Amino acid sequence: MRGNWICTFVALFALLLFAVQPAAAAHIDEGGSDPVWVGVNDTLLTFPDAQPDLHDGMTYAPVRTIAEAMGASVLWVPSTEIVQLYKDGRHITLDPPHSVLKTDDGTQHEAALYLQNQRLMAPVRLVGEGFGYAVSFHREGGPITRLTDSAASLSDEQFAAQNQDRIAAEKATWREEHQPKPAPEPPKPEKTVYLTFDDGPNEYTAQILDTLKDQGVTATFFVLGPQLQKHPDLAKRMVNDGYTVGLHGMTHDSSKIYRTAQTVVQEMEDDNTILTQTTGLRSAVMRVPYGSKPWMPQAYRDATVAAGYHMWDWNVDSYDSRSNSRTADETYAEITRQVPGKKEAVILMHDKKSTADALPRIIQWLKDNGYGFERIYGSTPPVNFWNDER
Numbered sequence: 001m002r003g004n005w006i007c008t009f010v011a012l013f014a015l016l017l018f019a020v021q022p023a024a025a026a027h028i029d030e031g032g033s034d035p036v037w038v039g040v041n042d043t044l045l046t047f048p049d050a051q052p053d054l055h056d057g058m059t060y061a062p063v064r065t066i067a068e069a070m071g072a073s074v075l076w077v078p079s080t081e082i083v084q085l086y087k088d089g090r091h092i093t094l095d096p097p098h099s100v101l102k103t104d105d106g107t108q109h110e111a112a113l114y115l116q117n118q119r120l121m122a123p124v125r126l127v128g129e130g131f132g133y134a135v136s137f138h139r140e141g142g143p144i145t146r147l148t149d150s151a152a153s154l155s156d157e158q159f160a161a162q163n164q165d166r167i168a169a170e171k172a173t174w175r176e177e178h179q180p181k182p183a184p185e186p187p188k189p190e191k192t193v194y195l196t197f198d199d200g201p202n203e204y205t206a207q208i209l210d211t212l213k214d215q216g217v218t219a220t221f222f223v224l225g226p227q228l229q230k231h232p233d234l235a236k237r238m239v240n241d242g243y244t245v246g247l248h249g250m251t252h253d254s255s256k257i258y259r260t261a262q263t264v265v266q267e268m269e270d271d272n273t274i275l276t277q278t279t280g281l282r283s284a285v286m287r288v289p290y291g292s293k294p295w296m297p298q299a300y301r302d303a304t305v306a307a308g309y310h311m312w313d314w315n316v317d318s319y320d321s322r323s324n325s326r327t328a329d330e331t332y333a334e335i336t337r338q339v340p341g342k343k344e345a346v347i348l349m350h351d352k353k354s355t356a357d358a359l360p361r362i363i364q365w366l367k368d369n370g371y372g373f374e375r376i377y378g379s380t381p382p383v384n385f386w387n388d389e390r
């Protein structure tokens with residue numbers, strides 16, 4: 001029976017402590033609120049390391065400095081983390097693990113007792129009142145939280161006036177140190193890569209999209225109109241996942257595309273119409289099949305520019321479409337051979353099984369070699385074989 005009573009008491013006590021803590025924890029922060037000064041009688045205190053802080057309208061300060069200014073002695077019991085303050089036969093107990101400050105008369109105050117710069121911070125008011133001091137808060141002069149007993153000779157106004165120069169100087173220093181600093185710019189990768197995939201969408205595109213998403217990198221797809229019609233869901237996924245969909249025309253047949261400047265424009269217009277029907281988007285970037293040289297002389301380029309298109313080729317050719325027996329290893333080797341030394345790499349790839357299989361390794365290699373991934377926008381200065389920057 002007796003054992004049960006003790007158990008119940010311990011459980012209740014634990015519950016009580018637990019109930020107290022969350023509220024107290026709300027006081028705790030990293031410091032850095034507006035500055036506040038602390039005086040004991042006619043002395044404005046100096047805190048060499050941890051500075052007084054305002055939390056929820058309460059002034060917190062290093063308890064040792066406050067106690068010693070009041071002539072109290074401080075005893076810290078490391079094993080329990082409890083701090084005892086003694087003065088003139090009275091004592092105060094600070095119990096940081098339980099967020100409790102206990103005064104002589106047995107009153108327990110919930111109090112956030114936290115460390116700042118290795119100093120135990122406590123509410124100045126509770127410590128002062130615990131030893132019978134009067135507590136005042138003088139906002140205009142500092143603000144100053146001041147503890148006074150019969151030894152004080154200055155009024156709060158006189159005390160503030162006497163210390164106004166020091167407070168003004170410290171305030172200026174504090175403001176200097178706490179000026180909002182401009183957020184540091186995230187370091188930009190010095191090297192950029194544009195992954196580009198031509199001739200899709202097709203049955204290998206989903207694997208490519210999965211890999212891009214897994215690796216968190218972006219890319220550009222130059223799509224064919226008829227393929228868009230076969231795989232509208234993949235086109236929608238490209239757009240929804242945030243990749244650029246550019247144009248690659250309709251026939252992929254050089255004898256048809258390049259008959260005149262106008263046939264090139266028409267292939268892109270038809271492709272764009274299907275893209276808009278499929279995804280709701282129009283594209284302003286295009287890549288002509290087989291590359292723009294020699295297929296796109298000045299008059300042809302003028303016509304596509306007049307139609308609003310920016311023309312892209314590449315400066316790294318993965319040769320992934322050279323043969324049907326092309327392996328993932330060969331594509332990886334070719335890209336990692338051609339990319340080094342390029343500040344801006346535009347990699348030509350195709351929606352192919354071997355390329356999709358090589359892609360995770362290719363992306364990892366590019367990341368390891370400091371490349372940032374970008375997609376092509378209409379506003380991106382185009383890379384093409386004619387150095388035509390329009």
Ligand SMILES: [Zn+2]
Pocket residue numbers: 198199248252289290
């Ligand atoms: Zn192509």
